[in-house]
Amino acid sequence: MTPIQLQQFIIEFFNHHMPFNNLLGLRASYTENLDAEIRLSWQDNLMGNPVHKILHGGVTAAVLDTVGSIAALLAGTVHLDSIEAVKEYYDQLANGGTLDMRVDYLRPGRGAEFIASAKVIRRGKKVAVCRMDLHNDSGLHIATGTATYMS
Amino acid sequence: MTPIQLQQFIIEFFNHHMPFNNLLGLRASYTENLDAEIRLSWQDNLMGNPVHKILHGGVTAAVLDTVGSIAALLAGTVHLDSIEAVKEYYDQLANGGTLDMRVDYLRPGRGAEFIASAKVIRRGKKVAVCRMDLHNDSGLHIATGTATYMS
Amino acid sequence: MTPIQLQQFIIEFFNHHMPFNNLLGLRASYTENLDAEIRLSWQDNLMGNPVHKILHGGVTAAVLDTVGSIAALLAGTVHLDSIEAVKEYYDQLANGGTLDMRVDYLRPGRGAEFIASAKVIRRGKKVAVCRMDLHNDSGLHIATGTATYMS
Amino acid sequence: MTPIQLQQFIIEFFNHHMPFNNLLGLRASYTENLDAEIRLSWQDNLMGNPVHKILHGGVTAAVLDTVGSIAALLAGTVHLDSIEAVKEYYDQLANGGTLDMRVDYLRPGRGAEFIASAKVIRRGKKVAVCRMDLHNDSGLHIATGTATYMS
Numbered sequence: 103m104t105p106i107q108l109q110q111f112i113i114e115f116f117n118h119h120m121p122f123n124n125l126l127g128l129r130a131s132y133t134e135n136l137d138a139e140i141r142l143s144w145q146d147n148l149m150g151n152p153v154h155k156i157l158h159g160g161v162t163a164a165v166l167d168t169v170g171s172i173a174a175l176l177a178g179t180v181h182l183d184s185i186e187a188v189k190e191y192y193d194q195l196a197n198g199g200t201l202d203m204r205v206d207y208l209r210p211g212r213g214a215e216f217i218a219s220a221k222v223i224r225r226g227k228k229v230a231v232c233r234m235d236l237h238n239d240s241g242l243h244i245a246t247g248t249a250t251y252m253s
Numbered sequence: 254m255t256p257i258q259l260q261q262f263i264i265e266f267f268n269h270h271m272p273f274n275n276l277l278g279l280r281a282s283y284t285e286n287l288d289a290e291i292r293l294s295w296q297d298n299l300m301g302n303p304v305h306k307i308l309h310g311g312v313t314a315a316v317l318d319t320v321g322s323i324a325a326l327l328a329g330t331v332h333l334d335s336i337e338a339v340k341e342y343y344d345q346l347a348n349g350g351t352l353d354m355r356v357d358y359l360r361p362g363r364g365a366e367f368i369a370s371a372k373v374i375r376r377g378k379k380v381a382v383c384r385m386d387l388h389n390d391s392g393l394h395i396a397t398g399t400a401t402y403m404s
Numbered sequence: 405m406t407p408i409q410l411q412q413f414i415i416e417f418f419n420h421h422m423p424f425n426n427l428l429g430l431r432a433s434y435t436e437n438l439d440a441e442i443r444l445s446w447q448d449n450l451m452g453n454p455v456h457k458i459l460h461g462g463v464t465a466a467v468l469d470t471v472g473s474i475a476a477l478l479a480g481t482v483h484l485d486s487i488e489a490v491k492e493y494y495d496q497l498a499n500g501g502t503l504d505m506r507v508d509y510l511r512p513g514r515g516a517e518f519i520a521s522a523k524v525i526r527r528g529k530k531v532a533v534c535r536m537d538l539h540n541d542s543g544l545h546i547a548t549g550t551a552t553y554m555s
Numbered sequence: 556m557t558p559i560q561l562q563q564f565i566i567e568f569f570n571h572h573m574p575f576n577n578l579l580g581l582r583a584s585y586t587e588n589l590d591a592e593i594r595l596s597w598q599d600n601l602m603g604n605p606v607h608k609i610l611h612g613g614v615t616a617a618v619l620d621t622v623g624s625i626a627a628l629l630a631g632t633v634h635l636d637s638i639e640a641v642k643e644y645y646d647q648l649a650n651g652g653t654l655d656m657r658v659d660y661l662r663p664g665r666g667a668e669f670i671a672s673a674k675v676i677r678r679g680k681k682v683a684v685c686r687m688d689l690h691n692d693s694g695l696h697i698a699t700g701t702a703t704y705m706s
Contacts, residue, residue, distance in 0.1 A: 121300045122309035125276070149272045153347035158273035159318045163354070164311020196304035201682060202357045202655065202703055203314070204506040206533050206550060207350060208526045223548060224510045228681065229654060229705065231508050233548070246525060246535070248508060248550060250655055250703060252682065352531060353552055355506065355657040357684050357701060359677045374699060375661045379530065380503060380554065382659050397676060399659060399701060401504055401552060403531065423602045424611035427578070451574045455649035460575035461620045465656070466613020498606035501660060505616070508655045
C-alpha cells in the first residue's frame with residue numbers, strides 16, 4: 103500500500119463504512135494538498151429547530167468533528183517513508199479518535215448544501231490540532247471549531 | 254400557561270417536534286428540581302467507528318448539546334412570576350440557541366443505553382452555562398461537556 | 405467623542421489602566437481596519453517551566469484573552485452612527501467581558517518577543533466571537549484560541 | 556525517591572521554581588486523596604478591569620491551568636510501582652504540558668482570597684483530562700474550566 107492508496111482508503115472508509123456518516127449523508131473528499139472537505143445536503147430530518155428550519159447543532163458538531171478527523175489522519179500520512187510505516191499507520195487507524203472539540207455556532211444553519219473544511223494547525227507524533235469551518239452554499243459562515251485528535 | 258405547563262411544553266417540543274432528535278431516538282425528561290436527562294438506546298446506524306462498534310462522536314455531541322439546552326431553558330422558567338412573563342418566555346423560545354460548546358471524549362461510547370444529564374452552572378438574564386455528562390448503562394463516564402446558551 | 409477617539413480610548417485603557425496588563429508588559433495597538441495586536445517581550449518572571457525556559461500557559465491565555473477582547477470592542481464601534489450611540493457604548497465599556505475561551509497550546513512559548521493578533525469572526529449586538537493567535541518573533545505559531553465576549 | 560516524595564517534589568516545584576506562579580503569589584497544596592488546591596490572595600496588580608476591581612481573566616486562566624496541571628501530575632503518580640517507574644516519571648515531568656483548555660467566566664472575580672481546585676476526570680497513559688473550579692473566600696463560584704494535559 104502506498105501513501106496515496108492509504109489516503110484513498112481513509113476517505114473511502116469515512117464515506118462508506120461509518121454508519122452515522124451515511125445516515126447524515128456526508129460526502130468526504132480531499133485535494134492534492136490533503137485539504138479535507140465534506141459536503142452535506144439539506145434533509146428535513148437533520149433539522150433541530152423546526153420554527154426556523156435550521157440544522158440541529160449536533161449535525162454541525164458531527165460534520166466538523168468528522169472533517170477535522172479526516173484532515174488529521176491525512177496529515178499523518180505525509181511522513182510515512184516506508185511500506186512498513188504505511189502498514190503500521192494503517193493498522194493503528196481505528197485506534198485514534200477525538201480527544202476534545204470546541205464548536206462555535208456563528209449563524210443559523212440554513213442552506214441547500216453545506217461545505218465543511220479543515221486545516222491542520224499542528225501535527226505532532228501522537229496529537230493533531232485542527233481548525234474546522236462550516237459554510238453554506240451561499241458562502242455564509244455558519245460555524246467554526248477546533249479539535250484535538252489522538253492517533 | 255403556568256410555568257409547569259411551559260416546562261412540559263419544552264420537553265414535549267424536544268421529544269416530538271425536533272426531527273433530528275427523533276432520528277437519533279432521544280427521549281428527554283426532567284425532575285421536579287428541573288434536572289434534565291436524555292436517554293438514548295444503541296442503534297447500529299449511530300456508529301462511527303465500526304471496528305470498535307462505538308458511538309459516533311457527533312452523536313455524543315448532539316446529545317450533550319441537547320440535554321444542556323433543555324436544562325438551560327428549564328432553568329429560565331424558575332423566575333417567571335406572571336402570566337405575561339411566561340408568555341414572553343414562550344414566544345422567545347425558538348430564538349435562543351447554543352453559542353458554543355466543548356466536548357471531551359473520555360471513553361469509547363459502548364453500551365446498550367446512554368444517559369445524558371445536565372447541570373446549570375450559571376443562569377443569567379440572557380446567557381446560561383451548563384455542564385453535561387454522558388454515561389452508559391454500566392455507569393461508565395463516556396463524555397463530558399460545557400456549553401454556553403443564549404436565550 | 406468620535407468613533408476614532410473612542411477606539412483610541414479603548415487602546416489607551418488597555419495599555420495604561422489595567423494593572424495586570426502592565427505587570428505582563430503588554431503593548432496593544434490597532435490598524436485602520438481595526439485589527440488588534442499585542443506585543444509582549446520576554447521577561448524571566450513570565451516563565452512557567454524553568455527547565456525549558458518557556459512562557460507560562462497562563463501568560464499565553466492572558467494575552468490571547470486580552471487581544472480578543474480589544475478586537476471585539478473595536479468591532480463594536482463600527483456601527484455607532486451618532487454621538488449618543490458612541491456615548492452609550494463608552495458608558496457600557498466596563499460592563500462587558502469574556503464569557504468563555506478555548507486555548508490550544510501548539511508549541512513551546514520561546515522567543516524574545518511575542519505577537520498576539522485577533523480576528524472577529526462574528527459581531528452580534530451583544531455577543532462577539534474572536535479567534536486569536538500567538539506567534540513569536542521568528543514567526544513560530546505558539547498558540548491559538550477562540551473566545552466569546554459579551555458587551 | 557518514593558511516590559510520596561515525588562508528590563511533594565511536584566508541589567514544591569510549582570510553589571518555588573516556576574517564576575510566574577511566584578509573580579501571581581500562587582500557593583499550591585494537596586490532600587491525601589491527591590486533590591490539588593491553589594490559594595491566591597487579592598493583589599491590586601492582578602486586576603483587569605479597574606472600574607469594577609476584579610481579577611484579570613488571564614489570572615483566572617493561569618490559576619485554573621496550574622491547578623489542573625498539578626492534579627494531572629499527581630494522578631499519574633498513583634500507579635508507579637517501582638523505583639524505576641518513579642524515576643522515569645520524575646525524568647519526564649518537565650516534558651508534559653497543557654494541550655488545550657476551556658475557561659468559563661461565571662461571575663466577576665471579586666474577593667480577598669481565591670481558591671482553585673481540580674478533579675481528574677480521566678487519566679490515561681499519555682493524556683489526562685481535568686475539571687477545575689475557582690471560588691472566592693465567600694464561596695462564590697467565579698470560574699470553571701476543563702483542560703487536557705499531555706504527560
